[in-house]
Amino acid sequence: MSSPAPQGTDHSHALFIADLAAGAYAAGADRGWWHTGPVTWPFAVIELALPPRPGSDDWLALRFQLEGYPEAPTAQPWDAAAGGPLALARWPGGNARITMAFNPGWRQDALYIPMDREALAGHPDWRTKYACHVWDASKDISQYLRLVRSLLNDEGYTGARGG
Amino acid sequence: MRIYVHTEEKLDPDLVEARAESAVGAAVELQEGEHVLPEDGEEPLDSNATLEEVGVKDRAHVFRGRRHRILVTVEFNNQAHSREFAAAARVERVFRWAAGEHAFDLDPQDAAEHTLALPDESIPPEDVHIGSLPEPEEGRLRFLLVPKHRFEG
Numbered sequence: 001m002s003s004p005a006p007q008g009t010d011h012s013h014a015l016f017i018a019d020l021a022a023g024a025y026a027a028g029a030d031r032g033w034w035h036t037g038p039v040t041w042p043f044a045v046i047e048l049a050l051p052p053r054p055g056s057d058d059w060l061a062l063r064f065q066l067e068g069y070p071e072a073p074t075a076q077p078w079d080a081a082a083g084g085p086l087a088l089a090r091w092p093g094g095n096a097r098i099t100m101a102f103n104p105g106w107r108q109d110a111l112y113i114p115m116d117r118e119a120l121a122g123h124p125d126w127r128t129k130y131a132c133h134v135w136d137a138s139k140d141i142s143q144y145l146r147l148v149r150s151l152l153n154d155e156g157y158t159g160a161r162g163g
Numbered sequence: 164m165r166i167y168v169h170t171e172e173k174l175d176p177d178l179v180e181a182r183a184e185s186a187v188g189a190a191v192e193l194q195e196g197e198h199v200l201p202e203d204g205e206e207p208l209d210s211n212a213t214l215e216e217v218g219v220k221d222r223a224h225v226f227r228g229r230r231h232r233i234l235v236t237v238e239f240n241n242q243a244h245s246r247e248f249a250a251a252a253r254v255e256r257v258f259r260w261a262a263g264e265h266a267f268d269l270d271p272q273d274a275a276e277h278t279l280a281l282p283d284e285s286i287p288p289e290d291v292h293i294g295s296l297p298e299p300e301e302g303r304l305r306f307l308l309v310p311k312h313r314f315e316g
Contacts, residue, residue: 024175155275
């Protein structure tokens with residue numbers, strides 16, 4: 001007799017772990033775009049490679065809160081070494097696309113992008129306005145990472161925003 | 164070793180475990196009428212040769228499908244430029260051509276403010292092989308060069 005399929009949290013956790021090993025996420029990791037940090041369900045730290053800028057970090061860690069995955073997660077900039085929220089001076093800076101997405105004046109525990117559960121909850125119009133960038137529960141975590149990567153791998157990224 | 168196999172009308176690659184001495188065709192489960200192209204490469208690989216012989220290394224990306232050459236048209240500001248690309252060309256490569264001197268010749272600041280979209284306004288990921296995108300007409304693809312979104316409101 002086979003075991004019943006995991007439900008709820010177990011199902012979300014198992015699906016997330018399976019997605020980390022699948023082609024979409026693994027390809028990004030093998031291209032050097034991101035790598036997986038500690039996973040303590042429902043949290044997971046994933047670090048994204050940053051383009052080089054003087055005095056700035058090489059990686060940006062995001063701590064994801066993945067409850068309900070594959071429904072939309074939320075993520076916050078994270079200090080992987082200290083195990084806590086990233087100091088605001090080390091948040092990514094640059095053009096308006098970047099400072100609006102990384103917007104501590106709005107929230108420090110989420111990103112202001114249509115992939116993020118918290119941002120999307122407050123902006124139902126984004127589902128049509130930014131339809132191509134809205135989280136799609138039929139896809140995996142790499143869609144969120146790709147959007148953040150596309151924001152930061154841009155001429156408009158100037159490095160850590162500083163003091 | 165493992166290789167990433169991109170296929171037609173599926174944006175994400177499949178991750179395949181293979182041995183360097185495996186034949187290309189067997190490693191990617193080639194079907195009749197299909198060929199295998201290295202990422203951003205122009206010519207199909209010899210499906211009977213081994214992965215090692217044709218230079219497919221660990222974690223390499225290849226395209227498997229019936230498509231080989233695709234006529235790409237990019238539209239911007241009521242103008243259009245076209246050229247052929249191999250099916251294994253990444254979207255990023257098409258963007259560099261479209262923004263470059265052989266097409267719309269955008270200055271670096273303008274180029275940084277734009278991206279490629281499909282006619283349905285979806286934004287294909289930069290590393291998708293164009294042979295994996297849905298073709299409205301066989302052998303042809305159409306992109307729009309559009310401003311990047313700024314999330315506000």
